[in-house]
Amino acid sequence: MALLKASFLQMSKRFLLQCGACWKPGSKLSVHTSPKMPPCDFTPEKCEYQPYDNILKIRKQNFSPLMSTYFQKPLLLHQGYMQWLFDHEGRRYLDLFSGILTISVGHCHPKVTAAAQKQLGLLWHTSPVFLHPAVHEYAEKLIALFPEPLKVIFFTNSGSEANDMAMLMARSHSQNVDIISFRGAYHGTSPYTFGLTNVGAYKPRIDRGSSCQTTMCPDVFRGPWGGSQCRDSLVQTNRKCDCTPGCCKAKNQYIEEFKTTLHTVVAKEIAGFFAEPIQGVNGVVQYPKEFLKEAYQLVKERGGVYISDEVQTGFGRLGTHFWGFQSHGVLPDIVTMAKGIGNGFPMSAVVTTPEIASSFTKKVNHFNTFAGNPMGGVIGSAVLDAIKEDGLQENSHETGSYMLLKLAKLRDEFEIVGDVRGKGLMIGIEMVQDQDSRKPLPLKEMNLIHEDCKDMGIIIGRGGLFTQTFRVAPPMCITKQEADFAVEVFHSALRRHMEKRAKGNL
Ligand SMILES: Cc1ncc(COP(=O)(O)O)c(C=O)c1O
Known part of the structure; x- marks a missing residue:
């Protein structure tokens, strides 16, 4: 009898789930009607x-x-x-x-899958010591989406690897070591990027990359300052302020904090500053408008470069712009990208200026086996086409x-x-x-x-x-x-x- 009852409950649960109702474990089959799921013409x-x-x-x-x-x-x-x-x-x-x-x-x-399937039957891998048309056409197509002078590309395999490379570039170009990132930032978990990632749960209890320093995240909701018009969003915090258009006191306070970081924890000259245009892992944290622009100016004055980590914000996700840095009106020296670049295919890239690429090349002999392989080339290219064609x-x-x-x-x-x-x-x-x-x-x-x-x-x-x-x-x-x-x-x-x-x- 107990067995029968259990199997009836199981069947009923499945039925209710399928018709959109919700079954709660332990409840006596109480039926909460759940919102009806829109149709989908695909059968798995x-x-x-x-x-x-x-x-x-x-x-x-x-x-x-x-x-x-x-x-x-x-x-x-x-x-x-x-x-x-x-x-x-x-x-x-x-x-x-x-x-x-x-x-x-x-x-x-379908377009990306078809491109990948076609390439699977032609050639999977060559290594960067050979040329492959798709890889070069893709590089040209991707680079066209960047303003001057961001015109040199390095292909990598993951977000962490792209950021590792950007750190090396910043250091080799500036000939300085200190890199600043926000508290709460997530830029990867490779031994090098561990230094940039400032989410306690990800901090290893072993050596984690030296000469990386943190600064206060200008989080206008959770941070000490924030008001009713700070961020570049259709929705502002519930916090009040008496700022007037064009003058954001929260931004000014956070910039003062940034200056304190520059005066206290880094050398006179620094290598760079890493930031996402909007923080992802930290919970979609937005900074006050103009903050990045002003912070970058201060970084430049110290000999450093600005690296925009577009691993989450790139490829049109923010809507108004293709890259997140564009929505801050700032031009970075190095841009890193991953995730959305391959729609699930593991690939990433770093884009920088010819000048930085040249300093990097003089100091570092970098090689990676899978950089810009034909599969990545056709997939990345199809992703760009799909973004455009599907609007x-x-x-x-x-x-x-x-x-x-x-x-x-x-x-x-x-x-x-x-x-x-x-x-x-x-x-x-x-x-x-x-x-x-x-x-x-x-x-x-x-x-x-x-x-x-x-x-x-x-x-x-x-x-x-x-x-x-x-x-x-x-x-x-x-x-x-x-x-x-x-x-x-x-x-x-x-x-x-x-x-x-x-x-x-x-
Ligand atoms: C902003 C940002 N940068 C870098 C990374 C690291 O990318 P990956 O996991 O591909 O190494 C992530 C991953 O979540 C990320 O969100």
């Missing part, structure tokens, strides 16, 4: 792999324990199509995190702004929504205990909301020093209808969370 293949439990066992026994997963029962993903992901049971999810901002044009985008930068702007404004309204309804910010399809929702204290929402509560969103069919990302920020950065092909669905799901999850909170059921 049946997952023929080993059973879920075997896969989980392999993960636990043979993978490094460092590799953590989202959710109590980690998702086993089987297939992807544009903005959709399918798990091993064929359940569909709207992907709002793009494999950590890596799927730029859509999972298995994805424009869509990032339109759909991103649409979703941002809708999400911002949640602040009025829910005390635990502290801040909503971002640009294009890079949005952060910072969760707090209450809007006055701005203390981060406890991890347990974050996890519950996160899990609930997943159960209702959206995969949302996390960020922030306390993982207190939800990150929304879907493949750039997401539609407004899907954005509506995502906001409805998030709204439902918050509503249910607040109900549980009120009943003391957390």
Whole structure:
């Protein structure tokens, strides 16, 4: 009898999930109607792999324990199509995190897939000591997207490797060693970039790259200063200020802090300053307008170069511009890119000026086997074509702004929504205990909301020093209808969370 009851419950659970309702473990099949998922004309293949439990066992026994997963029962993903992901049971999810901002044009985008398939049958690898037409055509196409004098490209394999190379370039060009990055910054976890990454959870307890110094992150929501018109976003913080247009006191205060860093922790002459146009891992943190421009001027005066880490912000994701640095009106000396460049194919690049490239070449004999291989060339090229042909930068702007404004309204309804910010399809929702204290929402509560969103069919990302920020950065092909669905799901999850909170059921 017990067995029958259990299998009935299991069947009912599956049925309810499939028809969009939500089943809560432990509940007596209470039916909360969840927002209805928009249609998708793609049917995934049946997952023929080993059973879920075997896969989980392999993960636990043979993978490094460092590799953590989202959710109590980690998702086993089987297939992807544009903005959709399918798990091993064929359940569909709207992907709002793009494999950590890596799927730029859509999972298995037909054009990119066709280009990759064609090249697979022709030539996979040559090594940089040979020429290959696709690699050179791609380099030309990518470089055309940069203003003068950013015209020299180095291909690399990952974001960390690109940033390693940029650090070497900054040091070899300036002949100085000190590099500054923000507290809260994430620029990779290679032995060299460990020095730049200032997220405590990622700091190793062993040597982590010397001569890297930190400076205060000009975070206008969580930092000491911030007001009602600081950032380049359609949505500002709830903080008040009496600044007038063109004069941002918060920016001035943060610049003073930056000057203090220059006067105290670095040598007279420095190698460079690393910053993302908008911080990703730290939870879509935006700086006051003009901050980067002024900071760069100070860096230049000290002999340093400015490196824009576009690993998350590049390739049109911010909507108004193709590169994040353009939205700050600043021209970097070195730009690093990865993730979205290959829509999931592992590749990255560093772009710099002929002058810096020449200093680098004099000091460093750099070589990497896979740099600019034919597969990367055709895939990277197809990604650029897809961004253009599908109007994805424009869509990032339109759909991103649409979703941002809708999400911002949640602040009025829910005390635990502290801040909503971002640009294009890079949005952060910072969760707090209450809007006055701005203390981060406890991890347990974050996890519950996160899990609930997943159960209702959206995969949302996390960020922030306390993982207190939800990150929304879907493949750039997401539609407004899907954005509506995502906001409805998030709204439902918050509503249910607040109900549980009120009943003391957390
Ligand atoms: C801004 C930024 N830079 C660099 C990296 C490192 O890239 P990778 O993981 O490819 O080494 C990341 C990764 O998340 C990143 O977000």
